[in-house]
Amino acid sequence: MCDAFGPRRIQGDVSLSSSFAIDVPEALLRRAQRGEASAFEQIYRRFERPVFTLALRLTGQREEAQDVLQDTMMRLFDRIGDFRGESPFWGWLRQIAVNESLMRLRRRARQGLAEEADDEALESQDLLLPPAAADAALLGQALQRLPDATRSVIWLYHAEGYTHDEIAGLMGKTASFSKSQLARGTRRLRELLRIETEVHPHA
Structure with a gap:
């Protein structure tokens, strides 16, 4: 298995890779865990794009990806006190985002919704x-x-x-x-x- 942020080849020179490996200063985490609003805002800004990108890749729809972003950040704020630094922060947050995305896909499947990405998502390659x-x-x-x-x-x-x-x-x-x-x-x-x-x- 490759590193969590390293690419695996699909075909020829084409590969997929996660572009985000963001470090969070320990002091910033401690401030957020104490409930400081400004620290939460800084963490949100650091991880808004990678969480949205991951959610958009998994759901294929911008509106759902935005919902996943908001739900993920809400869960982060609720659970940040549980983070003990035993794993990289992005890996921990990424797991929350993946769970939220897959939950929405399961809900979509139950509702029998079409598995087609919207046009706006297809036109947003610069974000992805x-x-x-x-x-x-x-x-x-x-x-x-x-x-x-x-x-x-x-x-x-x-x-x-x-x-x-x-x-x-x-x-x-x-x-x-x-x-x-x-x-x-x-x-x-x-x-x-x-x-x-x-x-x-x-x-």
Whole structure:
């Protein structure tokens, strides 16, 4: 398994990676744990973008990603006193954001809502991927065209560094489910990327 913030390859030079590994000064954490509003605001500003980006990658919808951001931060404020520094702060907060995102996906599945990303999300690649090159943008667009569960498995495995057992626990599935979604999604991504690169040969 790679480092939690390191990329895993999908195809050729195209990879997924989580771009955020933010340190939080211990003094700032202590102030927040004492209930200082200004400290909470600083932490919110530090993690607003990475939490939103992760939520948007998993849910595929900006409105839901914004809701996940707010819910995650509310849980953070409620539970920050439980953080003991035994793991990186972003890893701890990221787990809350992942749980909130997957909970919304389960709710969406129960309600039978379509698994299609909205147009605004598809047009927001600058928020989601480093301004590397066109192949990264094409990968982002292809990811949004996958079903919710498949996209979630791919992102959690490749970008966030979760194992299949960990993904299974998060999603209430089996490790075999995670592996099959990863294999199926990777094949589909390759198909989509071939199509996109043929349509945009100079990308």
